Amino acid sequence: MKVKYFGNTSNARAHLLHHRPELKEAEQPLPPQTPGQRTLHHFAKLPANSERAKWISKAIACFISKDLRPYSFVENEGFRFVLRTTEPKYVIPSHQFFTEKAIPQLHEETKAKLPEALAxxxxxxxxxxxxxxxxxxxxxxxxxxxxxxxxxxxxxxxxxxxxxxxxxxxxxxxxxxxxxxxxxxxxxxxxxCFAHTLNLAAHRALKLNHVSRLLGRIRRTTGFFHRSPIASHALQEKQNLLQLPAHKLKTDVTTRWNSAYEMVKRYLEQQPAICAALLSPHVRKSGSSGDTCTLSETDISNAEERAKALKPLKDATNIMSEDSCPTLPVTAPLHAQLLQDTEAASAADEAPLVQEIKRTLHEDLSKRYTSFQSKNILLTASTLDPRFKALLFLSREEQLDVHARVTAEAAALEKEVVSAEVGAENPVTKEEEESPPPKRALALVNLLGRTFMEVRAVPKSAGSRAEEELRKYLEVPPLSLSEDPLQ
Structure with missing residues (x-):
């Protein structure tokens, strides 16, 4: 059938609405159309240069950048279905558009804002x-x-x-x-970086023979369950039967020491289900579990002790990964605490293997932050943090020495701006200088001026003001460790 038109779609629209009354529903805002249903408004595509099309394209570019998605993501059928549902009139550009234009443009816009923010x-x-x-x-x-x-x-x-x-x-x-x-x-x-320092110290401990052997045995077992669907399914069944958490086993990564710690902890958590799964007839029948091994009760006890010895480093690593609060002030207290915890490696109630782990950690950590400059930076940062300003991990002599350096640095900083501050404080105008004193004040001067000599306040030096400021700061009770020092 042919429909007459004159450069627009009005005739076609009137014809369809006459013969297809149900299309009138598209004239009013209703819930999204079911897949496959099409109306005229579906075919009125947004021009690529329209503001809404530009806005959607920029939003997709931000999505790719922030979530680190590949450029080809825009050609995935699922992503296209979402956009067709939310905005049918938008035409998704190819990945070359985002590679060559959208992402570079977003980069330049972001880069242009950076100097202004840092200024x-x-x-x-x-x-x-x-x-x-x-x-x-x-x-x-x-x-x-x-x-x-x-x-x-x-x-x-x-x-x-x-x-x-x-x-x-x-x-x-x-x-x-x-x-x-x-x-x-x-x-x-x-x-x-203290987190990197902890990583180096932990890797030294993980390379000890008894620790590396334990990790190797656990790694072979977790790797087997990752490779074998039959073993993985058997593990899930045993978890349900033994009412254990339905957690997957973890395998360590070379670059992150705490992944080895997590692997051991997860193995110990799921150890009953692992043993039951390895003894399952289906797993044994598959014949692919020959390289795996279960730990004896003694091995499990040793593994728990080794994990316990490494837990302080794991907690310290998590603390240093905080991104909403300054972490430099925490470094000196954590470093001192770890040295103290690992120094007592000769405790009678600790196994020799645990003592060896602690000695290794202590030897590595004791070599870090030994120069005067690095120690001064860390201790100054801790002093200026209201949570750690008491410096309880130092002796009284060391505390006074740090306070003296902080005072000297504060005085030096004040001298840089003291001239501007003096000019801004209490400016005296010419009218104020020429105005006569009140009569009552003048009479008081006439009567008592000989006895009470007028004493002018002696200006304090920058060093004196810094000492007074630090004294007042230290007199205030320390902030709770759970509070934000910036707030």
Whole structure:
């Protein structure tokens, strides 16, 4: 059938509505149409240059960037179905559009906002992390951190530091030699990442013969359940039968020591179900469990003791992974506590294997943060944190020494702005200087002026003001460990 038209779809629309009255429902807002149902408004596509189409495309670009999705994600049928349901008139561009235009444009817009955001920061700290992709491409990620006027921590990933390097005074890196050499070139205040330090110390303990053998036996068993669908199904049945949590077994990752700790803890949790599953007729019949082994009661007891010895490092690693609160002030107290806990490695109630783990940890941790500069940075940060300002992990002499250095640094900082402060404090105008004193005050001067000499307040030095400020700060009770020092 042919329908006459003159450059628009009015005739076609009138014809369809006359012969298909049910299409009138599309004229009113109703719940989403069922899949496969089409109306005229489905065929009126959004122009690519319309504001709504641009807004949706930018939202998809943000989704790809924030969730680290591949560009080909926009061509997946499920993703396209969601967009067709939410906005049928939007035409999804190809992945080349996001590769060549949308993502680069979003990058440039974000990069342009970065200097403005960092310009408001009085001081910027930088963290650096080198990593290698699966395609063996090497990268270095720089992240700038600063505290806003509302006392909130903000973090921004940067491309280069040349544009705002005057604000960057502090940098945190790992313990790699190339990173340590790089920060020396700019003469920045440098701190070594405590989480990376804990990782190095823990790996030394994991390389002990009795620990590595235990991890190898557990790793073979967990790997078997990951590879075998029959064994995995048997494990689920035994979990239900023994009323154990339906948790999957974990396998450790070389780069993260705490994954080994999690693997052991999960194995110990599921050990009854693992033994029952390995003895299941279906698993034994498959003949593929020959490389696995179950732990004896003695082995299980030893594994529990080793996990207990490593738990403080696991907790400290989780604390240092916090991203909403400054972590540098926590480093010195945690380091001191771990040294104290691992120093008592000769306790009579501890197994020799546990003592060896603690000695290994103590030897590695005791070599960290030994230079005067690194210790001074950590202790100053702890002093300025109201949770740790008492420095209870130090002797009284060490506390006074730290307080003296903090006072000297505060006085030096004040001298940089003291001239501006003096000019801004209590400005006296010419009218005020020429105005005569009140009659009552003048009479008081005439009567008692000879006896009470007028004493002017002697201006305090920057050092005196810093000492007084620190004294008042220390007199206030410390903040609870559960509270936010920024708030």
């Amino acid at each position: 408001k920061a009085h001081r910027v700290a930088l963290t650096c992390d080198a990593w290698t992709s699966r395609a063996t491409h090497s990268f270095v990620t720089f992240t700038a951190h600063y505290i806003t006027d509302t006392w909130q921590i903000e973090s921004r990933v940067t491309n280069t530091t040349d544009e705002w390097n005057r604000q960057i005074r502090d940098v945190v890196t790992g313990n790699a030699a190339n990173m340590l050499a790089a920060v020396q070139l700019d003469n920045l205040t440098h701190s070594k």
